[in-house]
Amino acid sequence: MRSWLRETTGGLPSTFWYLWTGTLVNRLGSFVMIFMAIYLTSERHFTQTEAGLVIGLFGVGSAMGVTVGGVLADRWGRRPTLFTAHLGAATMLLVLGFADDRWTITLGALVLGFFMDGSRPAFQAMMVDVVPERDRLRAFSLNYWAINLGFAFAAVLAGLAAQADFLLLFLVDATTTLVTAAIIFVKVRETRRPQGFARRDTGTPAVGLHTVFADRVFVGFLLLNLLTAVVFLQHISMLPIAMGQDGLSPSTFGWVIALNGVLIVSGQLFVPRLIRGRDRSRTLAVASLITGLGFGLTAIADVPWLYAVTVLIWTMGEMLTSPSNATLIAELSPAATRGRYQGVFGLSWSAAAFLAPTLGGFVMQHAGDAALWLGAAGIAAAVSVGQIVSGPSRERRVAALATAAAPSATETAPPVGVPAPAAALGAAAADDAPPVADDLSKVS
Template sequence: MRTMRGWLQDTAGGLPRTFWYLWAGTLINRLGSFVLVFLAIYLTQERGFSASQAGLVLGLWGVGGAVGTTIGGTLTDRWGRRPTLLTAHLGAATMMLALGFARDLWAVGLGALLLGLFAEAARPAFGAMMIDVVPEKDRLRAFSLNYWAINLGFACAAVLAGVAAEAGYLLLFVVDAATTLVTALIIFLKVGETRRPVVALAGRPSAPAGALRTILTDRVYLGFVALNLFAALVFLQHISMLPIAMGDSGLTPTTYGSVIALNGVLIVVGQLFVPRLIRGRSRSHVLALAAVVMGIGFGLTAFAETAWFYGLTVLIWTVGEMLNSPSNATLIAELSPAELRGRYQGVFSLSWQVAGAVAPVLGGLVREQAGNTALWLGCAVIGGLMAVAHLVSGPARERRAAALRTATPVVPAVALQPPAPEAGEAAATAPAEPLPGTPDRGTRTTTVAAG
């Protein structure tokens, strides 16, 4: 009992209350995240679109997401985390319902585009807020717990969506919109603004004018973003081409829901232990291993025909995902300046949105032109090349992170929190330790948007 209590304390103890409100919002939102999981099946089986048309709609969702993360990152830094989150969630809930009632291809495409814009505009604000309230020493735990919540919700949603789809696909859109509104309500009632004015140092302005130029000349960070883009191109095949491939094998949407739920189940069971397993190990080596394992998992899909074999491939690439996520999150957290935190979040999220636009279209074209086997074996090749790239570029990233840690830290101002904090709740409004970095420095998290 003492051992279990100690494990729980090491895993979840000492995190600020604001984090747990965000965590609860994530879990509730993901419990209703039906639509994206089943969108490809909905478009091909319910709406009668071809695989290419379905890929186009999913691609438009990714284009909207790319615009949304760019706008969301800027608004996060200029307008604030809280208003950006609230606006994005309310807009996403509205567009979710609109997409559910759309019938013609142009209307479905427009709905997907606007839904992607609003849904993904929330990512930079959420990531920046997580970093604002969680001290650096606790961020690996916090990122892992949030990722755990994402996948607990995803596992449940995948199974429930298969059942709900039998009652009518419109129900998927209604429930998804409702859980998005509940998340917005939690943020409105319980989460205050966490953005902190950055103290100007050595005559530097607190909000640099050349923000975009700074990011575009950060070759170390952009190289890392590029590697994530390729990882996302592979990973997002699980919501675009995998359900179509399983349908071609004669498997039902309910079977797809059960198989893809294995992804969330394995993460729920294993993710709480992964941070301990990789703690103290080279992040570049962990990321390289993750790329290889993910590539193998998706590559084996080329030979799958039965539900159990598809399930096995999902379990394999899920292990790669579990290794990738915590190391990814902490590296991003150490490579983004505090005054540009939202924008850096937006650029990283942009890699997911570009992949979201390209992956279904590219996957559909490769599948139609070269065949199912070429698609999945191509994913395996990309995984191997990414592993080599992580090993080569890793030392430069770690040198940059070390330089930021030893540079002059920013002295943050206390964030304004409309809900009055209780005694002992200081950690919810300001980090327990200064944010380390360059003359201005901060961090980032991502929910592998993937989930």
């Protein structure tokens, strides 16, 4: 056990562990989005379609947030972007908690999405900056483990808080967000200098988001992830409404959905060893089929234990998908535009955060539960085929980027004891990253 623990957690930089701690604290209080659908339909008396639209507007704000956040992470810096986004999210949680009219709630959800997901690209880019390539799979798995440990506790606690007063959901969520901002401000140092300043010194042409969208291999992967996310995000938008229609309480939903976090916490640390060395495209294809099976079976669920079974099934698919996605995105992202690539990848989740509740609410209200869940299963099956077909081109792109990065690492790193040539010193001075992040970005 000690050997396994060292292999799983050893050797990671302190910055990673501060980010990991911030993730855990933030997720322990992530009450609001878990119960937003129940809050809107039961407390504010929104219809299913209206509730789906409000949650969808959160996704629109999220899309804007990850886009702006990705650019700011590269130009302004990871740390200030993270800190500002967390302060903004805490403020909007308090605004939403005390809002009672529909327009404020609707617009507040949009702005909350902007700040809440505006931090995601900077966070992911910072993790890639500080963690060597050989350790990224387990680093992302550890972070994902922290997310789900917090989620498991938050789901149960939020269900109990909702029984007492929905305002508690917003107050606790805002508090943990502020604590995370304090951890970032006090303990986390910048890992990459803003590129905007470097370009003014060197004359290097600006690289915009159009460069990311012109990458057809990456865009193909984004489309598959978008469809996967549309299926997966039904658990946070339409699943609580479906359970409510079956007469189940918010606290029951909290216990059932907490199984998702419990299973990931208990098994996710072993997943990297399970999938290590396996074909990633096949892993993602199998994961998609398992996810579709879990959501498809929700069509026949009507009691807590059966809902719990469906959650356990699609959670296994999620456990295989997440670490594979994280490492693949890191390897498909050129070092100089890592924040933008992370931002655009987050954009696919944000688009799904709009499409999942709006389409889900419409289908549920007009076609019924069975059509929604069986349709989700069909989408997941199509994604599985897409992963197999597009896998070889992705792996060729990963190999090409690794080959392109390798010469720069050897050319700019002279032998021990030999002074670096002037040209190399000039290149190092013009690079956007501080020494440690620079070395790691070239390894990637």
